[in-house]
Amino acid sequence: VQLVESGGGLVQPGGSLRLSCAASGTIVSDNSMGWYRQSPGKEREWVALIHPAGNTNVPDALEGRFAISRDIAKNTVYLQMNSLTPEDTGVYYCNIVLNKVPWGQGTQVTVSS
Numbered sequence: 001v002q003l004v005e006s007g008g009g010l011v012q013p014g015g016s017l018r019l020s021c022a023a024s025g026t027i028v029s030d031n032s033m034g035w036y037r038q039s040p041g042k043e044r045e046w047v048a049l050i051h052p053a054g055n056t057n058v059p060d061a062l063e064g065r066f067a068i069s070r071d072i073a074k075n076t077v078y079l080q081m082n083s084l085t086p087e088d089t090g091v092y093y094c095n096i097v098l099n100k101v102p103w104g105q106g107t108q109v110t111v112s113s
Contacts, residue, residue: 001025001101003094008107011084019079019107021094029072032097035079037109039090048079049097084111 007019019035021028032051038044048068049057056068067080077094091106 001096003096003101003104005092005094005104005107008092008109010110010112012113013085013111015084015111016080016082017084017109019081019092019094019109021077021079023075023077026096028070028075028077033068033070033077033094034097035066035068035077035092035094037088037090037092038106039087042090044093047092050077081109084109086111 002024004022005019007017009017011017029052032049034046035048036044036046047059047062048066050068050070058066065081065083068077070077079092081088089109089111091108093103093106095101095103
């Protein structure tokens, strides 16, 4: 199983980014998939989940700003992030929620003016 994150970058406060997680060796719609982030000095935390039925979960603190989706044909999971703040800075990873695979390199998101 390989999960490759992309789409990060430098963005100004208030901006948006869409991250992608391309999967191979597994089918994203067969699993609960999650986006996680590790901010400087903090432990890795989950920021969005999507389940096989298509229902999603986002922590209350991120509700309304973060949204997870998937493209079954592309076997890819996305994270749409809006109204970004410097506190959203970190490395973003995707993984299978259960039976996690080794973490990939992630994609760096830096929110700064």
